[in-house]
Amino acid sequence: xxxxxxxxxxxxPFLPNDxxxxxxxxxxxxxxxxxxxxxxxxxxxxxxxxxxxxxxxATAYVRASRLEGDPRFLGYxxxxxxxxxxxPAAPTRVLVLRATILQSSHQFDAAIADLNTVLHREPRxxxxxxxxxxxxxxxxxxxxxxxxxxxxxRHRTGNLRGDLRGRDRQHDRQGRSRLRIPAARVAQLAAHRxxxxxxxxxxxxEIAHRRGDPAAERHFRAALGAGxxxxxxxxxxxxxxxxxxRPAEVIALLQNEIRVDxxxxxxxxxxxxxxxxxxxxxxxxxxGALRRESCARRHRAPARECAIRALPARRPSERPALRxxxxxxxxxxxxxxxxxxxxxxxxxxxxxxxxxRWLAETGFEDSAVAALIAGGEAx
Amino acid sequence: MKRAxxxxxxxxxxxxxxxxxxxxxxxxxxxxxxxxxxxxxxxxIALRDLDFALGxxxxxxxxxxxxxxxxxxxxxxxxxxxxxxxxxxSAPCPAQITEQLIDNHSDGAYAVLRFAATCAAAPKTLxxxxxxxFDLDPQHRGLIRLVYEGATRAGILSAGQPEQKxxxxxxxxWAQFVDYGKEGVWHIWTGFDHIxxxxxxxxxxxxxxxxxxxxxxxxxGSFGPPSGTY
Numbered sequence: 001x002x003x004x005x006x007x008x009x010x011x012x013p014f015l016p017n018d019x020x021x022x023x024x025x026x027x028x029x030x031x032x033x034x035x036x037x038x039x040x041x042x043x044x045x046x047x048x049x050x051x052x053x054x055x056x057x058a059t060a061y062v063r064a065s066r067l068e069g070d071p072r073f074l075g076y077x078x079x080x081x082x083x084x085x086x087x088p089a090a091p092t093r094v095l096v097l098r099a100t101i102l103q104s105s106h107q108f109d110a111a112i113a114d115l116n117t118v119l120h121r122e123p124r125x126x127x128x129x130x131x132x133x134x135x136x137x138x139x140x141x142x143x144x145x146x147x148x149x150x151x152x153x154r155h156r157t158g159n160l161r162g163d164l165r166g167r168d169r170q171h172d173r174q175g176r177s178r179l180r181i182p183a184a185r186v187a188q189l190a191a192h193r194x195x196x197x198x199x200x201x202x203x204x205x206e207i208a209h210r211r212g213d214p215a216a217e218r219h220f221r222a223a224l225g226a227g228x229x230x231x232x233x234x235x236x237x238x239x240x241x242x243x244x245x246r247p248a249e250v251i252a253l254l255q256n257e258i259r260v261d262x263x264x265x266x267x268x269x270x271x272x273x274x275x276x277x278x279x280x281x282x283x284x285x286x287x288g289a290l291r292r293e294s295c296a297r298r299h300r301a302p303a304r305e306c307a308i309r310a311l312p313a314r315r316p317s318e319r320p321a322l323r324x325x326x327x328x329x330x331x332x333x334x335x336x337x338x339x340x341x342x343x344x345x346x347x348x349x350x351x352x353x354x355x356x357r358w359l360a361e362t363g364f365e366d367s368a369v370a371a372l373i374a375g376g377e378a379x
Numbered sequence: 380m381k382r383a384x385x386x387x388x389x390x391x392x393x394x395x396x397x398x399x400x401x402x403x404x405x406x407x408x409x410x411x412x413x414x415x416x417x418x419x420x421x422x423x424i425a426l427r428d429l430d431f432a433l434g435x436x437x438x439x440x441x442x443x444x445x446x447x448x449x450x451x452x453x454x455x456x457x458x459x460x461x462x463x464x465x466x467x468x469s470a471p472c473p474a475q476i477t478e479q480l481i482d483n484h485s486d487g488a489y490a491v492l493r494f495a496a497t498c499a500a501a502p503k504t505l506x507x508x509x510x511x512x513f514d515l516d517p518q519h520r521g522l523i524r525l526v527y528e529g530a531t532r533a534g535i536l537s538a539g540q541p542e543q544k545x546x547x548x549x550x551x552x553w554a555q556f557v558d559y560g561k562e563g564v565w566h567i568w569t570g571f572d573h574i575x576x577x578x579x580x581x582x583x584x585x586x587x588x589x590x591x592x593x594x595x596x597x598x599x600g601s602f603g604p605p606s607g608t609y
Contacts (some may be wrong), residue, residue: 013480013491019446023488024426029441075518
């Protein structure tokens, strides 16, 4: 067994025989953002201890971690803030960034503590209010998240994520027509910044996906057409495609995104893409592999988030317990969906109960989750 | 803690053979085999991390080629070895690189540094002082596996806990879990490589499959060498 595990951890080391052999691809290195990052690195290195330069560099790293989906950048951001990192009374700008980095590694309580310190100093600090609302939203505490986030703050900052997330529940509860409001807002903001269009269309796509509205695809495609690559967007769109039985399109989308994993995932993906007619079994297998890929691109802790979805059906007993534990920490719609899938697959009453309680507590609605609950209860 | 191990084991067993994922925090994998005063080492360090520290991608086209890595071999060796101390500060065991290879882990290509270190005398306690990348990336972790007379131990070193002392004469089978507890099992969850690297040590070290029929685990009576792990 030891040999088996060792083989899983790594293949045998080798000596490449061609100098031109590409060993590793570093995404985004030719993009303007990377050149900007380099100049910020140089500036910060020239003046160690300079708060403004350090904050600018850390901010760029956090942005890079979002674009690339690579948690290494969060470590670099922490490194850039090293002189202030352990200071509970650090400057406000550092506290806001530190909270962002902490919440990215699921240290929600520490993040909230930092943000509370900021808001004690500056009750109207817009970024702290928004970040706090985001952390609470990730934890599924929608009402608390929205309480302090007054509309004027959202509009002043033009922050669509706060804007739309707050309304998400309202459309789900009150019907289709409400969706037009944020859509109009997206159009309004699109004139100003492409990045906001991408974010807004992504969120509208996710909302439509959860409601079972075919408009989801239009929103996702609009987001894809609105600028830089975005790992989160790719993951969200791929999830939608997989839910609609279109794994071949996922292959095309992720072709340049899957790096070394390709070796392991490609045969399965390839099988799904090439086989016609495809057997349902191969499709399911490929869909699972692809779902993990897209899942991995949306979460900081990919192995945990995505492997649990992938656990083979013959070992069902551990899965609801694992998901239940995780749902206590992070409560995003994706977490609910994973728990619901596990609950449906196993018919586990406790897991089904957890899903239903979560829905009742938050007023959240999701057509796929509803179908999964029905399937789980029918078992 | 035993329960936690079994949980990890169950997850890892369930996931064998499945593709793993590219994006996880930065780690390196250091294996040390102690034999008398000699230590044979293998250190797997991600090319992405080395690129960030040393700029491997010389032409900045986004591709790290073998030629570019080879050109930096001396820099890589000096950079890595200057951030690892084996033995006490007063009498460190100097190490020299014997060869540099490449390996593909689930999250990308790694430089494989093989090295040999010689201590003044056979150590009873081996201190490992690990500082790789901590100045650049405080979230980096060093995953260490130490092999001595057929027994194995492991540890996770971090910016907050960069040093670990391995008492070679008292390699306790359970002590290692205490070490992981301190570090937090969380980090281990964030990548399959962690689980596989550590389980390659832990499972054979502390658990054997019961001779009784059925899937039932019991503590091992004695340590055996984890075949094929090094």
